[in-house]
Amino acid sequence: MSSDINNLLRDKIPEIQLDLNTVKIDTTVPFDLYDEYGNVVVEINTPLTEPLIKHLKSTGIKYLYYNPAQSKAKENPAGLDTGKNVLDESQQKESIDLAKEVLDSIKSTIDFTPKSITPDKIKKTYKHVDDILNHIENNSDSIFIPFNKLKSMSEYTYIHSSNVSILGALLGARLEYNRTVRVRMGVGGLFHDIGKVLVDDKILNKESQLTEDEFRLIRNHPQLGYNLVKDSRELSTLEKSIVLFHHERPDGQGYPFKYDYNSYTGNVPKEVRLLSICDAYSSLTIKTPYREAFSPKKALRIILNSVYAPFKKKSQFLPADVRDFIRSLGFMLNKGEYFFEKGETVRLSSGEIAVIEEMNRLYPINPKIRMITNKQLKALDRPVTIDLLREPSIFIAHIFDRSTMVQAGSKS
Ligand SMILES: [Fe+2]
Ligand SMILES: [Fe+2]
Structure with a gap:
């Protein structure tokens, strides 16, 4: 009852509209900014830079909205301390510096040999991930915002490797893997793209469309990286597998081996599959040079939509892995909030279209849904309501983007 009153009150508070044609460049707003469909498109305190405004306009957005009262009243179903980042900025900076040191050590050698990854550097990495884990384990009620501001594209691999390392350690901890595995997931994350140091920077930083040959060179990085680490006595099989397999996918479109579903599930260990997510x-x-960063909410939706399902031509991750990633880190990455909500339209793994009827606080990807079509997408005479928590074989395989649905609707 009280939530109904809150909703009514919220509806009465006028939203503030920003016109992208007149907004002052580099304005920073201390609230999340929404598009007209209610999707967060610019996160809290993100400067509205010229390229960002240009990008938003290119996607058809003219106005952004925020509602100070609503933002303050936001629910936090996970009960996290949303004001506290699990790692402070200096710890994240330290992690990026370490990634830089490890990756640059190879670049600095004339012949790019595995010898440049010295046992000392590996030991230092283990110690560093161990320290990070101490923080993670002591701040389990906080959120995590991966570092995403690049001064130049050459920083990309350092910052990205550091993020993957922290996310891997965090996920290992949340899934209660033993301490050794947690550390190895973090170390594997730091090393996963080590092969990229052997790919020409000009290709990695290229702003225009890559040629087929350039794609092929980039796709060599797992194998190149593996050649660098395979004989290391300090790194375990898990870290080496992360380097080699992190771009394999269950739909056969991954690389370097293009494993099919059976080879993928048979050869790529769960920890490596989680690191890929x-x-x-x-x-x-x-x-990146070709697109803006996605918000955590949008990124989580993209990952959920990449889940393997029989009706899809392209599917990047196994359902159980996506479930473990989202249940463990979804709230933590999306500042304690759901990344989809009641009323949204989804497609189930079994093929039917459904509407979210009620969210589940503990299991955010297992809400109650109302099926509105059958598997052949024919409307049901009588909608069927199902609690996805009680139907473990059915899961949400796609969340429709509201804006695409409106556009699709207006064409018909
Ligand atoms: Fe990679
Ligand atoms: Fe990567």
């Missing part, structure tokens, strides 16, 4: 999350939330 951390890798994807970090990539999505960092700006």
Whole structure:
């Protein structure tokens, strides 16, 4: 009852509208900014830079909205301390510096040999991830905002490697892997793209479309990286597998081996598959030469939409892995909030279209849903309501983007 009153009150508070044609460049707003469909498109305190405004306009957005009262009244279903980042900025900076030191040590050698990754550097990395884990384990009620501000593209691999390392350690801790595995997931994350130091910077930083040959060179990085680490006595099989397999996918479109579903599930260990999701999350939330960074909410939606389902042509991750990633880190990455909500339309792994009827606080990807079509997408005469927590074989395989749905609707 009280939540109904809150909703009514919220509706009465006028939203503030920002016109992207007149807003002052580099304005910073201390609230999340929404598009007209209620999606957060610019996160709290993000400067509205010229490229960002240009990008937003190119996607058809003319106005952004925020509502100070609503922002303050936001629910935090996970009960996290949303004012506290699990790692402070100096710890994140230290992690980035370490990634730089480890990766640059190879670049600095004339012949790019594995010898440049000295046992000392590996030991230092283990010690560093161990320290990070101490913080993570002592601040389990906080949120985590991966570092995503690049001064130049050459910083990308350092910052990204550091993010993947922290996310890997965090995920290992949340999933209660033993301490050794937690540390190895963090160390593997720091080393995962080590092969990129052998790919020409000009290709990695290229702003225009890559040629087929350039793609091929980039796709060599897992194998190149593996050649660098395979004989290391300090690194375990898990870290080496992370380097080699982090771009394999269950739909056969990964690399370097293009494993099919069976080879993927048979050869790529769970910890490596989870690291691949951390890798994807970090990539999505960092700006690149060809696109803006996605918000945590959007990145989590993209990851959920990449889940393997029979009706999809392209699917990047196994359902159980996505579930573990989202249940463990979803709230923590999205500042204690759900990343989709009641009323949104989804497609189930079994093929039907459904509407979210009620969210589940503890299991955010297992809400109650109302099926509105059958598997052939024919409307049901009588909608069927299902609690996805009680139907473990069915899961949400796609969340429709509201703006795409409106556009699709207006064309028909
Ligand atoms: Fe990679
Ligand atoms: Fe990566």
